[in-house]
Amino acid sequence: MKHAAEAAGPATGTAAATETHCPYCALQCGMALRVSGPGAGDAAGVEVVERASFPVNRGALCGKGRTAPEVLRTGVRLTAPLVRTDGVLREAEWSEALDRVARGFATVQSTYGRDAAGIFGGGGLTNEKAYLLGKFARVVLGTSNIDYNGRFCMSSAAAAHRKAFGVDRGLPFPLEDVARTGCAIVVGSNLADTMPPALRYLTELKENGGSLVVVDPRRTRTAEQATLHLQPLPGTDLALALGLLHLVIADGHVDEDFVAERTTGFAAARAAAMAHWPERVERITGVPVPEMRRAVELFAGAATGMVLTARGPEQQSKGTDTVGAWINLCLATGKAGRPLSGYGCLTGQGNGQGGREHGQKADQLPGYRSITDPADRAHVAAVWGVDPDSLPGPGRSAYELLDVLGSEVRALLVMGSNPVVSAPRAAHVTDRLRSLDFLVVSDVVLSETAELADVVLPSAQWAEETGTTTNLEGRVILRQAALTPPRGVRSDLFTLHELASRMGVTFGFPTDAETVFDELRAASSGGQADYAGITYDRIRREDGVFWPCPDEAHPGTPRLFLDRFATPDGRARFVDVSHRPAAEEPDADYPLYLTTGRVLAQYQSGAQTRRVAELNAAEPGPFVELHPQLADRLGVADGELLAVTSRRGRAVAPAKVSTAIRRDTVFMPFHWGGAGRANSLTNPALDPTSKMPEFKVCAVRVERAGAADLAANGTGGRS
16 A cells, blocks of 8 residues: 555646545444545535555445535535624634633533533544544543444443453444355444445355345335345344344354353353243334344354444433343353354444544543543553543543533534434423523534534545544554645644643643654553554555554454453453333323434435435435324325324424334335424433444324424425
8 A cells, every 4th residue: 555645645636546535334444535636625526435455344435425525615514613793603813712711611610610511522523533532521621421423323332341351342243254254144234325335245245155134124125135024113122132143142053162161251141041931022122023033043053243333222311221231142142252153243433433432422432441440541641742631531421521511511512523413302302402501513515503503613634634534343554645625724733722722721632633643652552442453554555454562563452362362361241231111101191102313325424425416316315214104094095294202302304114024013214304304203211331322213193294394394205
C-alpha cells in the first residue's frame, strides 16, 4: 500500500487516488478517492475509485459508499459557523462562534456547577476525536456528564461480551472466518441492507457447505438467504436462546470437555435453560418446536459455528441478558475460543467500536479503562499531566443525560450526533434540547438537532481530514485526507483545541491527528483495548492492525481467546438468565408490536444520506410495513397513510403491505424526522446493565390517518 503522499497529496488536483475508507457503517469499506478538480470545497471533481486490495470489502461498495462524496457539495453541507441572534441562526466568523461557546459554558458552570455542562458524542467520530472529546470533558470542563449515541447501538453486546469473556471487541475474529465456519446463527441483523458488502461472507459460507440460520421477526433480504429462518415475536429473543440451549442439553449436544476445561457457571445456566422447555418457548416466541429442533441440529451438528447478533436482540430492556443467553449457546456447544467459532456483535456505526474504547462513554477512560478504577485513573491522568483526583467520576448514560437536559444539565455540546431523530421518546428529547440554556452542535450538515442550537460549528468530513477508526473486527484503519475543506470549515480537533485554549487549558489539545493518536496509544497502553503498538505507518503497510497490539513488534491480534479468555482465570463465564417480558407488551388499547430498523438506501438518522438525490430516489421517506391481513382489517391499501400511536407519541407514514412481517407486528424505519419519525413512538425503558433503551419493541395501535394526520404529513401517500 502506498503512503497517502505517494498516492496523491490532498488538494493537488492530480488524477492520482488517495486510499481511504467509507464514512458510513462499521465495515469501514476500503475505497480510493481521485480528485480531478481544484480539490477544495466541492465534490464536483471527486471520484470514488475501487480499492480491491482492502480485505474487508474487496472493492465492493453499497450505494451509500459510492455516493458519499455527494455530501461534500457546498450546497449540501455547512460551510460557515452559525450563531443564533434574535432567534435566527446567522453566519459568523469562527472567532465569534468559539468565543460565544466558551462564554456559554463558562456562564452555566459558574452558575450551576461543573456537571451542569454535558457532552453528547457520536459513534462516527474518529478515534482521535473520540479520545480528545473525552479528555475535553474531563480536563477542560471537569464534568462527569459525557456519553454518546453508541450507547444506543452496541452497549448491550459490549456488556455481555465483557461479562462472558472479560473484554469487548465486536468480532473476536476477522470477517473472512465467517465464510469458513460450519453454521452461523445471525440474530436480529439484516446485513443485506445495513452492510451489503458483508453479505458475501454469508453467501460464501453456504457455497462452502455451511448452513445459515437467521432470527428476525421480518423476512428480510438476509432471511431470504437462510437455510432456516426463525421468526419470533419482537422482544422474545431471550426465550428463544434459552429454548435452544434446553434442546442442546436435552439432546446430548453439550461439549462436556470444553465446558469443564474452559468455562465456569454452567450449572446455573443449565438449570435456567431447563425451565424453558420447547413447548413453553413456542408459546412465548411463536417459533414452532420443529424449527427450534432444526436450528439446534444445524448448529450443534456442525464442527464449527458462530452466533452473530445485531440491534434486534440488543436494543431491548433485557438486551445484556439476551446476548448472554446466545453466548451461553456457543459455550455449551464448545463453539467459542476455537478457530472458526465464537460469538460476535455486528457493530453498526462507522466507529462504534473505537468510539466506545477511548473515553466517550460515561464510565470509561481511554483503552477501555474504568473511570472508577484507581490504577486506570492514575495511568490516564499521568498521560494527561493532571492529578488523578481531578478527574470526575462516572456520569449519566446517553438517555439519562438527555432526559435531564434543562434541569440538571444546562449546556450541551453535541458532536456528530442527531438525537432529535435517533433518540427514543424523541419528542420528549427534543423538548429537553429546547429547554437548555445553551446548545452547541458540531456537524457536517444542518441536522434537525443543529437547527435547535445556539451555535453550530461546521465540521470537516471524512474525505477532508486524516484519522483512524476501528471497524467491527477490531481492525484499526486509517482514513486519509484527499481534498481540502471549504474555507469556513474546520476539523473537530481544531474546535476542541480552540475551546480548550479559551477556557484556560493551553496544552494537551493538538490539532494534528497523528499527534493525538500517539497520545491515545500511550493512554491505552496496558488497557484492554491496547493500541500502543499501532502506528499510522503500520496501518498503511498492513491494511489495518488488530488490537490488542501492545508494542510495535507485536503482530496484532486478529483472533482472540484461542488460548484463554480475558478473564482473571482465563475461563469464559456462563450467565444465569431467564426470560422476562418486554417493558411494554400489547394490550387492548395498543394491541400490536412495533419494531424499528434500517433500510438499504439510508443510514442512521439520515442527516447525510437524506441529502443524496440517488438515495432519496431509492427510499424517499418513512413507511409502516404491515401484513396483508392487518391491512385488510384496517381497510387500507398499499401507499395509504397510517397513524401509529404509542403511549409516547404518534407517527404518520404510508402503508407498505408485505407478507415479510408477522401479522401481529408493524415495522418502521427510523431515518426520518417530522411526522413520520419512528422514534416518537419508541420506549426509553433501559437495560439495567448497559442502559440501552428498548428501541426494538413497544406496544402500538395502528389506524387510518385522519384529517389532522394528513395535514401534518402534507401528503396522501408515499412520495
